[in-house]
Amino acid sequence: MGVKVSVVVPVSDPGDGDDAFDACVRSLLGQTLPSDEYEVIFADDGSGEPTRTRLDSVAAAHPNVRVLHLERHGSPVRGRNSGLSVARGEYVYLLGQRDRLEPDALARMHRMAVETDADVLIGRLVYEGHPPLPAFRRNRDRADVLEDHLLGLLTPHKLFRRTFVESQWLSFPDLPAELSEHAFVLRAYLAAKVIAVLSDHLCCHVGPAPEPPIDPAGYADGLRVILDTIDDFTEPGERRDRLYAHWLRVCVLRRLGGRALLDTPPEEREALFDELRELVRERFPLRLDRHLSVPMRARAALVRTRGLADLVTLAEATRGMRLRAELRGIRWEDGALAFDFAGEIVHADGSPVRYRRMGRRVLWTPPPALGGPVLSPSLAEVPLDAPSTGMRAHIRHTETGAVYRLPVTGEIVQIREGDQVRVQAVATARLDVGKAAIGRPLPPGLWEVHLRMNTGAHHARARVRCPRSPRNCVGGLAEGGRRLVVPCWSERGELAVCVEPRSFADSIALVSTGVNIARRDGHLFVSLPVPYVPPSGGPPMECVLVGADARARTVSAPALVEPGMPGRLAGQLVAKFPVRRVPVPDCLGPGVWRPYLRVDDREVELGFGLDVRWTGRARLILPDRPAGTSFARLRRFAARVPGARRVVRLCRALRDRYAPL
Structure with a gap:
């Protein structure tokens, strides 16, 4: 059988230790498509000796890898054109040196391209920090450039039929990098008889590309x-x-x-x-x-x-205009999580964006510094009733970067203030983990929740933040009781959802910033929410406190779990520690303490700390409300504890990875 797909990768001095390039190479060599059915062409743009030697070594070890050593050009244009000219595959895929493919990407894209007889096939892409693209709402056997929003996909990450490229004399013109890609892809779009879109499987992770200065x-x-x-x-x-x-x-x-x-x-x-x-x-x-x-x-x-x-x-x-979003509630409805939001676009100083009202029309208002009207009323009218206005929500996997839209219902609310109007959006998003990935189940892991609001005149994106209290963290079993789903918050109080936590203790750690403490009768009671308590009550656990000082004192106590109401009320874990004003074995004394849950000799770090004073009083140390340098001290200490580097990954995974506009 001949070569089904040729992958062309222009390379320009990635250097030793370039993790993104290493991941790119690994993803190409690890495809599920048999190695004799695809080839990889690295077009080297005059790179230095380490890169040349490495590429030649990869080619020597893999018969389906070729290297083209080219003279320096300074852009990927020559490399792409050279790779296209020597490609032998039925289809050609164009990749960047900082991009990576999913293991089954080539096999899936080629299969759909053959089934649809496509000249161009677009596999689902993920751009770091970007919301889901409208073109990937569903699979398309026959896509239209305008109606299916393909102009939002003008990078060359596509499968092109090689005979189509040759018959249309397609090549990358020697233009600025972005425009060269636009010109190539646009000509392919307009000349193609069939353009297909593969949306329900993630194919390619697109890495950041450097932006050269503009001439x-x-x-x-x-x-x-x-x-x-x-x-x-x-x-x-x-x-x-x-x-x-x-x-x-x-x-x-x-x-x-x-x-x-x-x-x-x-x-x-x-x-x-x-x-x-x-x-x-x-x-x-x-x-x-x-x-x-x-x-x-x-x-x-x-x-x-x-x-x-x-x-x-x-x-x-x-400058600095942003979305101020508020979470108003979380609840379970028919096996799905429902999130109630309200949002408004505000200026950098936090003041709401206001529009001018003229009769029944709402008009965009130019900044006073412009000194007068810029647009006629007909052009300045804000289309609040347009289908694109309102709130949108999507989720993003913290490890893979995969993004999916959530179904949202809601409305635009106008708040009159004299002859001005404020515009707010009130909406409810639903997360059904059984079909959130375009009709397929969501993969396990932590998923951030992101919002985007469009008023018809302005748009902005944001993570959803929630004050520490109240926080609804009731977990539930989805997909017929087979998968645990837990709403949780990052260290900065931003909403996320964990699908299938690794263990019972990990599910508690996810929501442990919802901790409460109370001191009575010489003891400190630590109470943690428990998202879901299984019928068995869960495994026996201990709550362990480790002192953040040179002696590394350790105090442990049994962790008692009280069940809540499944789907409605979280359970509760309570541990009781004796407190003394002077250091005494097996008692809490003055100092900063780091908590863990111990289950079967495995310790899971919790997302808070305790600061016990000489008076015996204790206060919480939370990531979103640090007490001086105490939280930083806890982190440095935890990094020195044997085995702690493994357990702190959970806390690090909850950090914000959102890239703002």
């Missing part, structure tokens, strides 16, 4: 090449306008607003603004603005009629 003139010329491609494949009309509007929004207006503009050095802003304003006046007519959001319309109007200073003013006025 304003070269960037504008690259956009002209893309617009010429649109003209070659479309007739004047709605479809062409929508394609043009995409590049106006993504490659022009985003560059001239927000952080992209403010992070550009002032001397470079002028040159970029001049080139892009000339391009807008030349190729982007005013009629395209109806396909833009209201803030993008404002940027377009400023580009056409005003100067760079006004664009900077607008960008500074929206």
